[in-house]
Amino acid sequence: MVAAANGENLFCGSTGNCLVNDSTAGDIYTIAGDTSLSTGYSGDGGLATSAQLQYPTGVAVDSAGNVYIADYYNNVVRTVWGDPAVTGISPSSGPSFGRTTVAITGTGFQSGATVGFGSSAATNVTVNSST
16 A cells, blocks of 8 residues: 655555655654554544554545545544644743743644753643644
């Protein structure tokens, strides 16, 4: 199974994982599926590369970069969301002790997303709109 996107990426599936071949860089890297090839059903809401797939048989990609995987033996279509596009951060700086409300604007944000500033995880993250 193969799907192409944006004239750059080629999405290929195998029985244990789903690989992305970025033809512009010539790299192949896993976007979904436990690379230990352990099959099963787990990982919804977590990292796609930690998810267990059981015999993916189809792959498709939409114009937003979202990848859809037909997980045959689990009887589901799994979704790997495309990367969000950040268009602004306000304010651009703040005190080192934190406690500053920061607005990040853009598109493609998903509920449950995590945000980090340097090595510190942001707290109380709210997605106001996923578009």
